[in-house]
Amino acid sequence: MKITLLLFTILGVTAGHNERESKIRPAVKTPSGGHNNPRESEKARPAIGEKSVHSSRSDNNDLDVLVDGKTLCGHMDLRNARCYENSLPAIYEKAMAVAKIRTGGLVCTGWLVGGNNYLMTNHHCISSKEEAAAAQFLFMYESTQGDCQQGGVRDTDAAAEMTIDGAEFIMADKQLDFALVKLVSGNPVCAYGHFDIDWEAPKVGDEIYVPQHPAGRDKSIGITDTFTESGMCEIKSVSGIGVDYTCDTEGGSSGSPVVNKATNMVVALHKAGRKKCHGNTGTKMSKIYGLVQEEVYGAIAECS
Numbered sequence: 270m271k272i273t274l275l276l277f278t279i280l281g282v283t284a285g286h287n288e289r290e291s292k293i294r295p296a297v298k299t300p301s302g303g304h305n306n307p308r309e310s311e312k313a314r315p316a317i318g319e320k321s322v323h324s325s326r327s328d329n330n331d332l333d334v335l336v337d338g339k340t341l342c343g344h345m346d347l348r349n350a351r352c353y354e355n356s357l358p359a360i361y362e363k364a365m366a367v368a369k370i371r372t373g374g375l376v377c378t379g380w381l382v383g384g385n386n387y388l389m390t391n392h393h394c395i396s397s398k399e400e401a402a403a404a405q406f407l408f409m410y411e412s413t414q415g416d417c418q419q420g421g422v423r424d425t426d427a428a429a430e431m432t433i434d435g436a437e438f439i440m441a442d443k444q445l446d447f448a449l450v451k452l453v454s455g456n457p458v459c460a461y462g463h464f465d466i467d468w469e470a471p472k473v474g475d476e477i478y479v480p481q482h483p484a485g486r487d488k489s490i491g492i493t494d495t496f497t498e499s500g501m502c503e504i505k506s507v508s509g510i511g512v513d514y515t516c517d518t519e520g521g522s523s524g525s526p527v528v529n530k531a532t533n534m535v536v537a538l539h540k541a542g543r544k545k546c547h548g549n550t551g552t553k554m555s556k557i558y559g560l561v562q563e564e565v566y567g568a569i570a571e572c573s
Contacts, residue, residue, distance in 0.1 A: 376485035390524030
C-alpha cells in the first residue's frame, strides 16, 4: 500500500458572488425527481488518513497517516449500488455520473460535474497533466447482482460500460485537495448525467449520500450509517474548509462526491479519514466553487 502523507492547511477561499457568477452557476437547487475489464493487480489509493467512523470533532486539520490501509471501523454500512436501483432510483441515477479512476496502478473515485464532461477528484489522485493523460476512467463499473446485504459484494465479473483513456488536465489545488480534468472523448455526460456544486456550505444534520468505488471495487453507495441516531449518513460538523461525517468509505473512495440527499448537489469532496474510528472529512465545495465555476459552467456538451 502506497503510504501518502499530505498536510492540509485550513485555507479560506471566498467565492465572490458577482453578476457573472449568477449567470453560470447551476440555476436552482431542486430535489431530484462495456468495454475493457483488465484484471491487473491494482491498489486502492487511500484517503489521506485512516477513515471511517465516529467523530464529534469539528477540527479538520488533524489528519493522520494511513496505517496498513485499514479504513473501516465497526459495521460496514456500504451497499452495492444496484441495491438502490429500484428502492431509491433518483439516487442510483445520479450516482451513474461517478467513475472509478485507475491512475498509476492505484485507484480513486471521480465524478462528472457540470454539463460539459468535466470530472472532479482529489489532488492526491491526479495532480499533473501527465497523471491526467495516463489515467483511465471507468463508468458504470457496477455489480449486476444488486446485493443489498450490509457491506455489499465484490463482483469479480464487474465490467465498465464505458472506459475512457486519458483526460485533459485543467487545474488542481493541493491544500483544498481537488483536481479538475476534462474528458475529451466518449461524451460520458450525455450517457450518465452529472452533479452540480452547492455554492453554500452544508449544515450540521443535513442528510447525505456518498457514491464511491471503495478499495477499487464495483460501485457502492453510502446512505445508511450505524454511527448516527437517525441511522442515515449526515453532516456531523462544519468548520474552516472542511466537512466531517461518519458515512463509510474505504481506500479508493478518495475523490467521491458527498451529496446532499435533499437537493442532489455536491456539498463536499471526500478526501480523508482519521485513525481510531474518528470519522471522515471532505473539502467544502463552497470553497472550490469559485475556482472552477467559469470552467465548469461555461458551456454544455452537445448530445445527439
